[in-house]
Amino acid sequence: MIRLEKVYKRYADGFQALTDINLDLEAGKIHVFIGPSGCGKSTTMKLINRLITPSEGKIFIDGEDITGVNPVQLRRKIGYVIQNIGLFPHMTISENVAVVPRLLKWDEDKIQNKVNELLSLVNLPPETYKNRYPGELSGGQQQRVGVIRALAAEPDIILMDEPFSALDPISREQLQDELTNLQENIQKTIIFVTHDMDEAIKIADNIVLMKAGEVVQVGTPEQILRHPANDFVKEFIGKKRLVEHRENPFLNSFDAEGVPSVKDVMIDKPVTASPSRGLASSLNLMEQRRVDSLIIVDKNRKLLGYAPILNVLSEISDETKVLADVMQSFKFAVKPDDPFTVALEFMGQNNAPYVPVVNDANVLVGAVTRGSIVRLMSEVYPVAEEVL
Structure with missing residues (x-):
């Protein structure tokens, strides 16, 4: 469980990036943060691994206040996937995936077994890909490696900052499918930042919708589609996606007569x-x-x-x-x-x-x-x- 209590973030120039953020993020779920550019979604995510420090408030992971945790040690226990992937070009795919396990001084046999297991999980056969370099892979394949590198040290929490937004639509959809399939097996707590509502609806167990540094609505995709909190949520989701009983004549027909004629x-x-x-x-x-x-x-x-x-x-x-x-x-x-x-x-x-x-x-x-x-x-x- 990740908990944010009364979190604020103000910068030296006076800019208020976050205002009174209160969230309970259930373990083992995909929590998607979404909202317009500059709404604070990435800032909120970066608080969790202390890349950013709150001006006020507390953040707890499994009941522990992370303020007292060494940030380097904290980050080694949290996977992180970013938009531009960040693979080391001079390292093989195997070496890239093994970076954090080696920092944690894992046994080499254990590292290689983990590399092979993870490559197989994302349909990159180890015998074909582990000795290649990032430049020899497509963008979608590189992003798959970025995802499994975040999983290599077996973290309980994975942060994903718009990881698929730079990919072509087909690769993006494939990776969304792979992520949801992968989550069925690994059951990690995933914090996923996106600006794409379709992506959020597709992959999320829980959506956190933000605006101007504040949380506007939290709920499952179904709850948000059926019960948008206000006009901003309706506009951001888009009228085409919304399901509002009171505005739909066919749903009125269902309520009054059972089914349409x-x-x-x-x-x-x-x-x-x-x-x-x-x-x-x-x-x-x-x-x-x-x-x-x-x-x-x-x-x-x-x-x-x-x-x-x-x-x-x-x-x-x-x-x-x-x-x-x-x-x-x-x-x-x-x-x-x-x-x-x-x-x-x-x-x-x-x-x-x-x-x-x-x-x-x-x-x-x-x-x-x-x-x-x-x-x-x-x-x-x-x-x-x-x-x-």
Whole structure:
């Protein structure tokens, strides 16, 4: 457990970097500090290994006030990963990883076993990489080495100051995944500083959101997305990510009626065709509208059936055939006022791409499709747009 009690930081020029910081950071979790540039997130992190000393207040690690701990000894027990990696270019990868264990005078066999173990953990086979130099690795590979170097002395706490921000998006995402996977095995207390809200949501067990040297909100990603503390939090998170029950009509529908109705979910202009339409022109229509079947209706839009693309293709060589010759009957249709879950259940059980929606006179009024369900999800849970 890391505890910060009434911590302030003022510099000689009078600048107030931190004001009344009070935090309890649970052991074995990833705590992400985030906020605008200059908000104090990196300053707060650096207090933990005494790279910065508070002007007022106390910091405890496992109940011990770190003011009385030798800063060099303290730092050797805390891993530290920085944005520009900081590998020693004249040392091999093995030597870089082994720096702190050697300072701690570990046995050489133990050091080499630890190096091999850690390289394997981040998918850098030791037989391939341990004798290479940093300049022979990609940026993503170097950052992996930076992470495991911080783990080499088996610290309980790891500080990570925007470690992935200089990487390309693909490498960054891979390392985020590797960090969360690694944490499942090592269960360290990780303090991670970032300016990227998507990164914070992805990796954090706990988010500390800061502004102008103060803590604005602390909570799990789920808590912050659902219950932002104020307008600053809403703006920083971004409207697209927020999930606010009172502002969402679909959530209001869930509260009042249980689930939305079919008419709330359906598309009202599915791709339709006449039963007398020729197969070649039908195939062209499918290509234009990017669908794999056509809903067949008569001139009054009464539902007749559907024509899958495979049925059309199987008879395409016969110029006399029309959609009426290849269409199939629907097994199921729903009404506009039915709960949309009725359609969802049928689609799931029958692997159906859509369900037609008809009125009491069997006139087609729409369709519930996989796409319309995804749109429902994105409106109920805006963050789902980034996942799907």
